[in-house]
Amino acid sequence: MTPYVAVIGASRPTAEDLVDAEAIGRGLAERGAIVVTGGRGGVMAAASRGAAEAGGVVVGLLPGLDRGEANEWVTVALTTGLGDLRNGLVARAADAVVAVGGAYGTLSEIALALQAATPVFGLHSWEIDGVRRVASPREAILAAFEAATAGTGHSGA
Amino acid sequence: MTPYVAVIGASRPTAEDLVDAEAIGRGLAERGAIVVTGGRGGVMAAASRGAAEAGGVVVGLLPGLDRGEANEWVTVALTTGLGDLRNGLVARAADAVVAVGGAYGTLSEIALALQAATPVFGLHSWEIDGVRRVASPREAILAAFEAATAGTGHSGA
Amino acid sequence: MTPYVAVIGASRPTAEDLVDAEAIGRGLAERGAIVVTGGRGGVMAAASRGAAEAGGVVVGLLPGLDRGEANEWVTVALTTGLGDLRNGLVARAADAVVAVGGAYGTLSEIALALQAATPVFGLHSWEIDGVRRVASPREAILAAFEAATAGTGHSGA
């Protein structure tokens, strides 16, 4: 089964967040994961770029109704019109979540993922009980990929 | 304009959470606020009971499709079928939010409210930047009522 | 159990639609039903007015995030930010649906209600298999109230 991993984080990230998110997107795509994001800028765009440049599938679940909102590396851009509630769909679509930095939107995705018992890994992100802190993009990739592959939450069989 | 205040918290709260949530529901309803909750047990039921016994309107936004999920003090029970995403509707419907204790669902509501710039008050709840900590039910009632009345977020005119 | 009846129809109705929707709102409220609408103008406002003037509870599920969108007779106005998808919540919240006239939004509510096996009554509305045609406001009130009271869809016990 193809694992689905969400990479979430702020639309106005730090420079470090961007470098890390791009590496995470790349590493996940190289291993064959589908990368799910909120489709817009900042961490979402960096993760999308890394994944797309590695030849991966990048899903962008957009808050609005205009596909032009998507960053240029999204390969499947879905306009939802749900506003911030699309954060919940990002969480629901994923077998594992990697949070890189992030603001309130990221926190809502973390909380919804944890409530659904989806594993969440945090790289210099919100320190919430239940988020497994990782120290590097490499650790994030390996941990999230393993959790997503092992996960039974959405995998059907 | 009638203020709408959400009271949120865990379905499995502490005894203190329950006493406080009931007092908060009562105080808000006495002042004329409509109390919005997730409609189920624990903090949601305690706040509903307090508000209903004070003669108030209590809206319960239920996760499932069975109105029988609602606690007995909800006066307007709306089945949404959205699961945990109904947390976002609770946040969206409110001019101010009071969090009493709480687990991940509560955290998601807090985060979605903060992202929408809705004031959030926390009584022994998640300590997140942006949540204004209050020390008693009375302080929660006064602060939330004032914020909800002053708020322009949803008040139209 | 209190029955919940949705009254749906166009925001730009005919004069006849308006008179009929107001009578239906009034009759449902007089019998103790909670009236659920999309909260805005046209048929929604007329049904709301009838129900509110009879002392009933009128729920308006608004498409946007501004409570000022609600017509003045809504007693519980909930901002959803879901756009047209709130049509589905109107259908889900109701034990029975009365459609008065209506355009595409009304059709979507009818279809979602029928898919959920919620009884739908149509007064000069869309003629779709499964919609029970009624000839007058009085017939709509009686049929919808009976169906909503008998319904087990959302009634819990």
Place this chain on the structure above:
Amino acid sequence: MTPYVAVIGASRPTAEDLVDAEAIGRGLAERGAIVVTGGRGGVMAAASRGAAEAGGVVVGLLPGLDRGEANEWVTVALTTGLGDLRNGLVARAADAVVAVGGAYGTLSEIALALQAATPVFGLHSWEIDGVRRVASPREAILAAFEAATAGTGHSGA
């Protein structure tokens, strides 16, 4: 810009619906469209099969939380947990919609698409004002592809 075309229809279709839906999925994918469906059986599976066998991207927006619900030809399966309301997301994600046969779920998607001014083409489907009737899979493919390519609804720039 890549056009996105939804192919919708019943989970229990006629034999003719299945043959036609598969041809439509194939033709759309051959022209480079992303095919969006509800991800399950019947017309959704047939369209997915046609598109996947032509090497296309097939998005399945699932009603539940179990990715195993998806038919085997979906290449991007997104669990939404929204139940029938995911019909609205299918409509929102598409630049044009092709309805093949169909029951109430299909009707709700048609209505939501029309309300959003998204072009809808019907092949032995619901005859609703605004649905452009087509007589063959080939006509459906050409008309939907042209409408989706010309459409500005979601195309951003």
